[in-house]
Amino acid sequence: MYIVFNPKYALRSDEKRVVIFDSTDGDGWMSYIHPIHAIVLATISYTNNVAETESWFYENMGISKQIITSFVHSLLDNQEITYVKFGDMNISFPPNTLISSTEVNKRKFDDIIHISLNMNDVDLKTKRLYTSPDKIVIMLNNKCAVKCNYCYADTYTTSSDLNFDDFCNLITECKTIGVRKIELIGGDVFVKPNWEEYILFLLNSGYPVDFLSTKKPLKESDVNKLINLQYRGDLQISLDTVDETIHKSLLYAPNDYLKQLQQTFDILSSFRELPFKVRISTVLCSNNASFDSIFQLFSFLNQYSIISRWDICYALLPFKKGNIELCTSRQESLVRQYIRKIQLSYNPFFEIVLNAKGVDSKSTELLCKNQDANYRCSANVSSCFILPDGKVTLCERLYWNKNFIIGDLKQDSLAKIWRSPRAIYLSELEKHIDEKSPCFSCIGKTDCYGKNKRCLVNVFLRYGNNITFPDPSCINSI
Numbered sequence: 001m002y003i004v005f006n007p008k009y010a011l012r013s014d015e016k017r018v019v020i021f022d023s024t025d026g027d028g029w030m031s032y033i034h035p036i037h038a039i040v041l042a043t044i045s046y047t048n049n050v051a052e053t054e055s056w057f058y059e060n061m062g063i064s065k066q067i068i069t070s071f072v073h074s075l076l077d078n079q080e081i082t083y084v085k086f087g088d089m090n091i092s093f094p095p096n097t098l099i100s101s102t103e104v105n106k107r108k109f110d111d112i113i114h115i116s117l118n119m120n121d122v123d124l125k126t127k128r129l130y131t132s133p134d135k136i137v138i139m140l141n142n143k144c145a146v147k148c149n150y151c152y153a154d155t156y157t158t159s160s161d162l163n164f165d166d167f168c169n170l171i172t173e174c175k176t177i178g179v180r181k182i183e184l185i186g187g188d189v190f191v192k193p194n195w196e197e198y199i200l201f202l203l204n205s206g207y208p209v210d211f212l213s214t215k216k217p218l219k220e221s222d223v224n225k226l227i228n229l230q231y232r233g234d235l236q237i238s239l240d241t242v243d244e245t246i247h248k249s250l251l252y253a254p255n256d257y258l259k260q261l262q263q264t265f266d267i268l269s270s271f272r273e274l275p276f277k278v279r280i281s282t283v284l285c286s287n288n289a290s291f292d293s294i295f296q297l298f299s300f301l302n303q304y305s306i307i308s309r310w311d312i313c314y315a316l317l318p319f320k321k322g323n324i325e326l327c328t329s330r331q332e333s334l335v336r337q338y339i340r341k342i343q344l345s346y347n348p349f350f351e352i353v354l355n356a357k358g359v360d361s362k363s364t365e366l367l368c369k370n371q372d373a374n375y376r377c378s379a380n381v382s383s384c385f386i387l388p389d390g391k392v393t394l395c396e397r398l399y400w401n402k403n404f405i406i407g408d409l410k411q412d413s414l415a416k417i418w419r420s421p422r423a424i425y426l427s428e429l430e431k432h433i434d435e436k437s438p439c440f441s442c443i444g445k446t447d448c449y450g451k452n453k454r455c456l457v458n459v460f461l462r463y464g465n466n467i468t469f470p471d472p473s474c475i476n477s478i
Helices: 035-047 051-063 065-075 165-179 195-203 220-228 244-248 257-270 292-301 330-346 413-418 421-427 445-450 456-463
Strands: 002-006 009-013 018-022 030-033 082-086 087-095 098-101 134-139 181-185 212-214 234-238 278-285 307-314 351-354 357-359 365-366 384-385 390-391
Touching: 002 035, 018 035, 018 257, 030 035, 030 087, 035 051, 035 065, 051 065, 065 082, 134 165, 165 195, 165 413, 181 195, 181 212, 195 220, 220 257, 234 257, 234 307, 244 257, 292 307, 292 330, 307 330, 330 351
Parallel strands: 134 181, 134 384, 212 234, 234 278, 278 307, 307 351
Antiparallel strands: 002 098, 009 018, 018 030, 082 087, 351 357, 357 365, 384 390
16 A cells, blocks of 8 residues: 555645645645645655655654654545644645555656755745746637627727737746646637637647637537547537527527527537537526526427536626616526426436536435635636736736736736736735725734635726725625
């Protein structure tokens, strides 16, 4: 039996500390650990043996074998988050940091092993990554195949988009500075000319593309391109209704749009085997939240065995486009009943996920996931968003808002932008709270701001440029 650093997790140097993160999930676990802890994990990853790790630390660093043994065993098959005391700090490690294994799994972490051990300069408190973001989201374009009346997206701002060479240079820099995950979105990626070249370069650079979403009816040539790219992620197709009248109230599209989408499903179904999964996304407004509308759509989708998942969510923001309204609480409650009825009566072969509440395909139990208690926004802490023209902002829903632009890739490198004065300022808003803000005298502000528990999008929508005001969900919101 060997002891192995869980392959689910990885280590990354970050100047004054080391990051341990979930390598399987771009928004998963991330915490800062002491370099010595990282070296222990890196060493045992190579030796797979506690005794050898103990000896190495005793001979090279004079650290007693007992200390190393205690540390290792506290993280071995730990089922919950484990806190390790270091000075006045409680350093957190994820569940199952080290696992028992019958197989040797030697992993080298040369950058960790050779990290500077200046104990006086270790920083485990700063919430923001020093060297570079862990994840970036690249918006290839802000153009869509249709215009949805419920959509919050900015599809109207025109810009001089980054060309393919600019894109390649960005990806190359990401590889150099340690960006781990890159997501590609639009607008609509499939509206971008030569979209396959962008995906291919990402794949060849070692960045897996695992999610693509579209409302554009795809042709057989598009599907073949995905297959030739050996795309292995999810292809999400947005479809809100199959009722022509309701459809016209929800979005502007060609008259034969629904017919074109059906052809897309027929094309996908014509392939004996697809290397990627097909999932459906439906946005509900008052117009399409009735049982008849939902059941009609379900009946259509249930014809196609290629579908693995059906995601249903609600329009997020108040809007004045078209003759539609947001769903009421009563409607949302009824929708949950409709989904349960469909699940119980028709046993669909695909998973149905309603907002954060899912209905498992093999069970009738509603699965509720409460995200509020542990909510932490990664924007400007471990992630950032690249607009089509190369401007860098915090979040896709902030777009070109000048208050949140932290740099421009046409002028500076991503590494420099990540450490720009504006980026640092926005990451340290607790130091700049307006005296008029309820946050100013709030006893919980250190925890709230320090753990990035405020959604700046919601703050901006409620208070405009008063970005140090509370999240609208806070009890102190005014």
